[in-house]
Amino acid sequence: MAEGVRNVIIIGSGPAGYTAGLYSARALLEPLMFAGYMSGGQLMLTSDVENFPGYPTGVGGPEMMVQMREQAERFGLEVHDKNVERVDFSSRPHKVWVEGEEFQADSVIICTGAEAIWLGAEGEEAQKGRGISTCATCDGAFFRDEEVIVVGGGDSAMEEATFLTRFASKVTIIHRRDVFRASKVMYERAEAHPKIEIRPFRQVKSWTSDENGLTGAILEDPRDGGKEEISCTGAFIAIGHKPITQYLEGQVETDDEGYILHKADTMTSVEGVFAAGDVVDTRYRQAITAAGMGCQAAIDAERWLEDQH
Ligand SMILES: Cc1cc2nc3c(=O)[nH]c(=O)nc-3n(C[C@H](O)[C@H](O)[C@H](O)COP(=O)(O)OP(=O)(O)OC[C@H]3O[C@@H](n4cnc5c(N)ncnc54)[C@H](O)[C@@H]3O)c2cc1C
The missing domain is CATH 3.50.50.60 (FAD/NAD(P)-binding domain)
Structure with missing residues (x-):
């Protein structure tokens, strides 16, 4: 095993992941993030974002994602630019594997988005x-x-x-x-x-x-x-998107298309495993909704962790 048991591991570094990272870092949970193959997420692919509040003249997608990362890191989010290969949520602490190395955490927030078909x-x-x-x-x-x-x-x-x-x-x-x-x-x-x-x-x-x-x-x-x-x-x-959930190997409940289902607030079918952003969202698929859900998941994880002690 790579190190001790973390409070929170966040998988994915789009708006959902960084917002979850920001909130859990500010709650002193010392979160660890695996940013994945596309550090910064889908907005790294776009030039102008004009509908994220707080940028009256718009902002470049990559620029906004760099700022989100800096903001979360300032409060202590630890980011590794690596992919999670597999997980084991069958017992606690939850386990994730990255480049063959095992990491453990009491809670996990899944923010791996969806890709175009x-x-x-x-x-x-x-x-x-x-x-x-x-x-x-x-x-x-x-x-x-x-x-x-x-x-x-x-x-x-x-x-x-x-x-x-x-x-x-x-x-x-x-x-x-x-x-x-x-x-x-x-x-x-x-x-x-x-x-x-x-x-x-x-x-x-x-x-x-x-x-x-x-x-x-x-x-x-x-x-x-x-x-x-x-x-x-x-x-x-423009024929749709596919949620990135294959690496979870069916360990959390999804709908027929693979979108993760929330059971209670942002918690998945597995206790202590939360999900936020496009990986659960079949309707809105926006940066602001993903960020909002990342916030919800971090607060839900924090309260759930508190209830465990
Ligand atoms: C070209 C384009 C333009 C857009 N423009 C706008 C816009 O102007 N305004 C707007 O509101 N929305 C826009 N969107 C939509 C917006 O980008 C998404 O709704 C938003 O990025 C979803 O955020 P997310 O955090 O859920 O996931 P994503 O941004 O998709 O991030 C997913 C993350 O998961 C990571 N990941 C995947 N698999 C693994 C793994 N196995 N291990 C670790 N990490 C993993 C990836 O590296 C990535 O960091 C646009 C999308 C695209 C494609």
Whole structure:
């Protein structure tokens, strides 16, 4: 074992993790954080955050996350930029393994977020991060006056498409059905936009490219297998997110998609194990809601620890 039993181990370093770290450090719990493969979390991928209170002129995502880390470290949060590989919550203290080393804690706060789902169509891997993206906010500006497509039928797809009209000359929404999960207002806003065309009953079969990058996609009609080619130099996949819970190996209860379920306040199905942020959130997925839940989890952990003594 690496060291003595900690009060709190926090897994993940997005807004939820750093806020949990700040609160538990200020409560003198001497928390230990494993920041994971993406130190700072999803906001490291974005340039401007304009909806986090306290920044009247907006703030760069990475800048905000560096500030969150500094603020929590000032009160004693210990951060290791390493991944948790597995956990054992079957007995107390709870155990987590990092690079083969075992760490123990009375309580654990899980803040490992959720990642975007890709299509996995032929030719996708080579164009990831070049012509094909999962984030219009990050990459939209690279496609000024170009034709792009958005894949998906939910609110995210409508939002991404509408956002992309700021840059692109044309945005085509591709959806495999004619029923859209998007809310009526979001769908209608996209449908009414002169730069947006909505194409139902189409799915991406494969991507086409040349030495300069993405050139288009081969679309298939799922009803009859009919194919057609569409030209585009950018594509945005907006078909959902997957919570990062695989390393927990089913030791806390989740819903069918793997999102962690809260049993009492922010406590999971395991006593002393809490969860906060996008890893439990199927609805809001915002920095401020993740941070708010990180605060709740730290307070819940602190009170739970107090009750144990
Ligand atoms: C491009 C983009 C732009 C966005 N813009 C905005 C915006 O303007 N405003 C807004 O409010 N929201 C925005 N969001 C959403 C916001 O980023 C998320 O809601 C928020 O980051 C969720 O915070 P979180 O702490 O739950 O998880 P995340 O930020 O996803 O952090 C998850 C953390 O878990 C860690 N981790 C994963 N697995 C392990 C492991 N095995 N061991 C240890 N650590 C692990 C990762 O390293 C990461 O640090 C944006 C998202 C994206 C992708």
